[in-house]
Amino acid sequence: MADALLKVERLAKRFGGIVATDDVDIAVPEGELHAVIGPNGAGKTTLISQLSGTLIADAGRIHFAGTDITRVPAWRRSHLGLARSFQITSLFLDLTVLDNVALAVQAHAGHSFRFWGNARRDADLRDPARAALEQVGLAHRADVRASLISHGEHRLLELAMALAGKPRMLLLDEPMAGLGPDESARMVETLRGLKRRYTILLVEHDMEAVFALADRITVLVYGRVIASGAPDLIRSNDQVREAYLGEDENV
Amino acid sequence: MTPAFTLRNVVIAALVLALALLPLYVALTGDRFMLTLFTRIVIMAMAAVSLNLILGYAGMMSFGHAAYLGIGGYTTAILCFEGVTSGFVQWPAALATSALFALVVGALSLRTRGVYFIMITLAFAQMAYYLASGMARYGGDDGLSLDTRSQFAGLLKLSDKTTFYYVCLVLLFGSIALIWRLTNSRFGMVLQGVRSNEARMRAIGFPTFRYKLAAFVIAGTMCGLAGALIANHTDFVSPSMMFWTRSGDLIVMVVLGGMGTLFGPVFGALALLFLEQFLPAVISAAVRPFDAADAAKAGEYWQIVLGPLLLVIVLFARGGIDGLLRSFSDLLRRSKRPGHG
Numbered sequence: 383m384a385d386a387l388l389k390v391e392r393l394a395k396r397f398g399g400i401v402a403t404d405d406v407d408i409a410v411p412e413g414e415l416h417a418v419i420g421p422n423g424a425g426k427t428t429l430i431s432q433l434s435g436t437l438i439a440d441a442g443r444i445h446f447a448g449t450d451i452t453r454v455p456a457w458r459r460s461h462l463g464l465a466r467s468f469q470i471t472s473l474f475l476d477l478t479v480l481d482n483v484a485l486a487v488q489a490h491a492g493h494s495f496r497f498w499g500n501a502r503r504d505a506d507l508r509d510p511a512r513a514a515l516e517q518v519g520l521a522h523r524a525d526v527r528a529s530l531i532s533h534g535e536h537r538l539l540e541l542a543m544a545l546a547g548k549p550r551m552l553l554l555d556e557p558m559a560g561l562g563p564d565e566s567a568r569m570v571e572t573l574r575g576l577k578r579r580y581t582i583l584l585v586e587h588d589m590e591a592v593f594a595l596a597d598r599i600t601v602l603v604y605g606r607v608i609a610s611g612a613p614d615l616i617r618s619n620d621q622v623r624e625a626y627l628g629e630d631e632n633v
Numbered sequence: 634m635t636p637a638f639t640l641r642n643v644v645i646a647a648l649v650l651a652l653a654l655l656p657l658y659v660a661l662t663g664d665r666f667m668l669t670l671f672t673r674i675v676i677m678a679m680a681a682v683s684l685n686l687i688l689g690y691a692g693m694m695s696f697g698h699a700a701y702l703g704i705g706g707y708t709t710a711i712l713c714f715e716g717v718t719s720g721f722v723q724w725p726a727a728l729a730t731s732a733l734f735a736l737v738v739g740a741l742s743l744r745t746r747g748v749y750f751i752m753i754t755l756a757f758a759q760m761a762y763y764l765a766s767g768m769a770r771y772g773g774d775d776g777l778s779l780d781t782r783s784q785f786a787g788l789l790k791l792s793d794k795t796t797f798y799y800v801c802l803v804l805l806f807g808s809i810a811l812i813w814r815l816t817n818s819r820f821g822m823v824l825q826g827v828r829s830n831e832a833r834m835r836a837i838g839f840p841t842f843r844y845k846l847a848a849f850v851i852a853g854t855m856c857g858l859a860g861a862l863i864a865n866h867t868d869f870v871s872p873s874m875m876f877w878t879r880s881g882d883l884i885v886m887v888v889l890g891g892m893g894t895l896f897g898p899v900f901g902a903l904a905l906l907f908l909e910q911f912l913p914a915v916i917s918a919a920v921r922p923f924d925a926a927d928a929a930k931a932g933e934y935w936q937i938v939l940g941p942l943l944l945v946i947v948l949f950a951r952g953g954i955d956g957l958l959r960s961f962s963d964l965l966r967r968s969k970r971p972g973h974g
Contacts, residue, residue, distance in 0.1 A: 436835075455835075455840075456835050456836055457838045465837075466836055472832065473830065476825075476829050477829060484822070488823070494820055494844060495844075497815055497818050498818055500817045501818055
């Protein structure tokens with residue numbers, strides 16, 4: 383797949399003796415929603431961290447939109463159009479919901495050595511931020527402090543922040559983590575709305591959501607890819623069933 | 634947008650008015666000591682305001698901020714000693730040396746975090762302290778007196794205490810106005826994002842180091858100006874003004890007054906220096922009925938009272954004095970609208 387937007391080759395990461403990512407190959411073409419699944423400790427978050435640049439890989443290559451970004455720092459990857467949401471909610475809790483998204487917009491609006499104008503009244507920041515909040519259905523909570531909204535709303539805010547930078551690709555780390563059934567359904571709907579407009583790499587535990595949304599699925603076990611392909615293929619793969627799906631009732 | 638009519642804003646307005654009218658009170662009562670005390674309060678408030686930019690708004694626990702007081706002060710005093718008495722040279726020089734020092738300290742310390750950051754800023758301040766102690770030509774440990782205050786070509790006579798007080802006050806208000814603009818700007822939003830969650834700031838695309846460094850240099854430079862003022866105020870500089878306990882005082886002022894608030898550091902400086910000044914006398918008076926002979930001595934232990942007082946404020950009034958005022962304002966507002974709380 384030469385024209386993949388994101389191409390990962392033989393990626394590896396070790397923490398001491400533990401192999402977190404072992405020889406991983408993934409290619410995600412433009413417009414695809416690619417899910418990465420795997421049991422706990424399979425190295426999914428480590429993989430996303432390497433893709434977003436929070437962790438630097440020990441070996442292997444990462445290509446994004448034709449450029450080698452293996453050694454590019456996190457903030458610059460974000461400028462290239464790779465946006466990440468966090469599994470553990472990582473927000474600016476003492477700022478308002480709108481402030482959170484406005485900061486994400488500001489990150490992509492040139493340098494911030496602007497010392498004078500009031501950023502909270504800057505339409506260039508506030509308008510796109512409001513638009514991103516509307517995309518995830520959080521506009522009515524814009525002026526509430528981020529620490530005061532619910533967990534489900536935190537997840538949506540995470541997503542709005544990732545969208546605010548007008549990314550080419552979203553790296554979503556368990557957006558449904560800790561959500562109740564209603565909130566999960568709302569998140570699936572939101573993601574379905576984003577599908578095709580963005581290329582998405584989705585790491586998720588919620589199998590129902592994954593099989594409902596993904597174009598292709600890669601299965602990680604102990605940092606290693608054991609299968610990759612269309613949802614039907616993964617569902618019927620014996621190795622996958624044995625390693626992972628067998629223990630899950632709802633598949 | 635007009636500020637809301639809350640207790641907190643009324644207190645702030647009263648404080649500003651009181652500071653502006655203080656010389657009038659001094660002229661009426663002849664209480665010159667108050668003018669000296671308040672000049673010191675205003676200058677230290679400016680130093681605390683500058684520390685608040687990095688400590689309160691950006692969450693950087695710098696434990697060496699008094700170094701800039703010393704560097705600004707020594708630059709002024711040394712130039713004076715060498716025959717350069719013009720304030721037009723002295724003050725920009727004080728700003729420049731402070732900025733340069735902050736740039737070096739910041740470039741090295743801001744790559745670290747937490748305790749390491751505290752230790753490195755502390756170490757640099759102690760280095761400045763020992764450097765000043767070692768400058769035999771400029772008095773070493775004994776410090777250096779200024780023969781004359783900074784000259785401004787006859788435009789300002791700083792030797793006049795009232796004039797000097799107003800110069801300090803205008804510079805304090807100017808600093809607060811600057812901090813107000815800065816913290817609401819894009820730059821200020823970055824700082825507040827860093828305080829809140831720096832890892833996330835990098836993940837959404839901010840190269841945080843350069844913004845932190847810029848804030849560090851701005852704060853150091855502002856404090857350097859306060860240093861030039863304090864040298865003029867006391868007509869004297871000594872290494873002790875850079876000692877680490879001095880940096881501690883500045884942190885106490887910021888925390889006591891309210892971190893990350895515009896006027897908090899002013900409240901903090903006022904409260905700490907007032908306590909430092911009057912607590913000994915209060916304690917002596919309280920002890921006198923029981924033990925007249927040792928009453929004066931008891932006053933020396935004023936810090937035994939100050940310590941718990943700080944503890945109570947930090948434990949029960951998160952947000953310091955400013956936070957307390959805010960809580961009272963909310964309480965008042967709620968009691969005015971029954972059925973709302």
